Amino acid sequence: MTSEKRRTPAGAAVLRGDITRAIRRALMQELAAVGYGRLSIEAVARRAGVSKTAIYRRWSSKLDLVLETVVAAAGSKLPALDTGTLRGDLALLFQVVAHALSHPLASQIIPDLLAEAARNPTIDQTLQQVLRAKQQEIGGRLIARAVERGELPVGTDPDAAVDLIVxxxxxxxxxxxxxxxxxxxxxxxxxxxxxxxxETALPRQRDASVGG
Amino acid sequence: MTSEKRRTPAGAAVLRGDITRAIRRALMQELAAVGYGRLSIEAVARRAGVSKTAIYRRWSSKLDLVLETVVAAAGSKLPALDTGTLRGDLALLFQVVAHALSHPLASQIIPDLLAEAARNPTIDQTLQQVLRAKQQEIGGRLIARAVERGELPVGTDPDAAVDLIVxxxxxxxxxxxxxxxxxxxxxxxxxxxxxxxxETALPRQRDASVGG
DNA sequence: ACACGTCGGGACGCAACCGTACCGTCGTTG
DNA sequence: CAACGACGGTACGGTTGCGTCCCGACGTGT
Known part of the structure; x- marks a missing residue:
């Protein structure tokens, strides 16, 4: 109903970007301070200096707010990462990861959300897509290049490699x-x-009918 | 005041062990289900089928309940762990750790409490004493034995080793x-x-006046 | 210059939880 | 057998947070 009669929102009737940013920043700080479990919209609003309504107009729920903001913050990072040697790639990757995890907010938010993901399927799926998928992709490429160069044996398991790296x-x-x-x-x-x-030194030993 | 006049509690006036155990079990389940942040005494009492008073009579607060129970649950584990070879020790340690972390409750409670420790000093101290101290001790001994046997070079850093192992x-x-x-x-x-x-392959190169 | 319509903010009803006070129950001690 | 005294459970005020409703304010488009 009311189909196309409305004109586009204008004037004061439009979301203010500075308030959206203030909410995002306050959310990250709250998340680091009390964790997802104790996170309250009211506390975020208080910290941001805005009203609850300002938040509910932008996001439908606590989960929506957290996931959208975290995804936005985590997205679009990591450079190309191809130095020409396995050790060079690892060194660069470690520096990037260490730098990211040295951020006080990140070092508190990430473990908290990962723990929460163990019991909240929605969080789990989102982090899976945003963090671990990217991680596996990067790790996989890193391993693949090293194998091509002959630095690692063929058949190196990328999953196990990621565990060892991260x-x-x-x-x-x-x-x-x-x-x-x-x-x-x-x-x-x-x-x-x-x-x-x-990693692949062990599995092949003579015959070995690979049992359980 | 009233110094020594009271006689020792007797009759029904003594804590019932079955109720204490029910509370402990319910706490672990609640902790796994909702995490420390959202943990409520009422929910624990409901799940245990007891009253809140029964809990407050035994522990002074939520934190007290959690820490005391977790310490009790985590304490007194891990066998001697000395198989005679580095690989043997590692294999045994990994099996024990894998077995422990495969427990659904443990795999949810441990990351949750570790994340909470980042913002709660009391939890941090307790876990530090109970988990990481024991971990470092075991790791340290494992490394020390391997060094004695000549399986690892002298000067291996136990801390870095624990990171790599765990x-x-x-x-x-x-x-x-x-x-x-x-x-x-x-x-x-x-x-x-x-x-x-x-691990120690890199640090020594030529002279190197060992700083730090 | 006017009208439009969404914005931000305060207030409200509802629900959950904390920690405590009180009350009847129960089993041992003397 | 009687009295003691701590037990477990219910009931209570106070606090906090959720999600919604209503209000005046505001700036662009006609």
Missing amino acids: GPLYWRLAIARTPLTGTYLETLVESVAAGLAA | GPLYWRLAIARTPLTGTYLETLVESVAAGLAA
Whole structure:
């Protein structure tokens, strides 16, 4: 009904970008401060200095607000990442990841949402698409290039490789929250590179009817 | 006041162990279901089939209840763990960790509490003492034995080693929640062993006046 | 210059939870 | 057998947050 009679919104009747940004910023801070479980729209509104209505006009629910904002914040990052050697790629990747996880907000929000994803399917799906898919794609390409160069054996499992690449640094920065020491990243590059190379060392041994 | 006149509690005036156990069990389930942030005493009481008073008589607060119960549940585990070889120790450790993290309750509670620890100092301290201290001790001994046997170079950093050992498996099971495939753990043993061995390959180059 | 229509803000009803006070129940002690 | 005293459960005020409704303000298009 009322089909095409309305003219387009204009004047004061349009969302103000500065308020949208203030809400987004307040959300990230609230999320880091209290976590998704205790996140309240009222607290976000208070912190942003706006009213609840301002938020509900833009997003339909708490989940919508969080996912849309997080996706927007996480999207469009990571450079091309192709240095020509496995160790170079790893070093660059680690620097990027370490830089991202060193951000106080990110280091609190990411583990929180990942934990929440274990019990909220919608969050799980979204993070799956935004974070892990990109992660696997990057990891997969990194491995594929290394295999082409002959730095890694053919048949290297990309999934296991991603675990080996991401796991230690994530554990240290996001879980243990131990600060990086001077040569930590360089050492980690060596360890992970060696670990990746060793990955396929075991599976093939003589015959081996691969049982359970 | 009223110093020593009271006689010791007796009769019905004593905490019932079955109710205490029911509360503990309900707490773990609630914690896995909604997380620490949304945990409510009322929900725990409902799930346990007891009254709130029964909980408040035993623990002073939500935090007290959670920490005491989690510590009790996490304490006193892990066998001696000394198989005679680095790979043997790793394989055994991975099996234990994988088994623990495969428990549906544990795999939801642990990441949740670790994320909460980033913003709650009390939780942080407690987990630090209960989980990470034990972890570092075990990892440290594992490394030390391997160094003694000559399987790892002298000067291997135990902290970095723990990251390398725990990170990948934790990432896969607790964060990515990818199921283990048949030979995953065995492959991981090879990768991590190789990674550990490579850890000290880089730092020493020529002179290097060891700073920091 | 006027009319339009959405904006931001305050107020409201509803629901959930916290922590406590009170009350009847129960089993041991003397 | 009687009295004691802490137990478990219900009921209560106070607080917080959700989602909605109504209001005056505002700036562009006619």
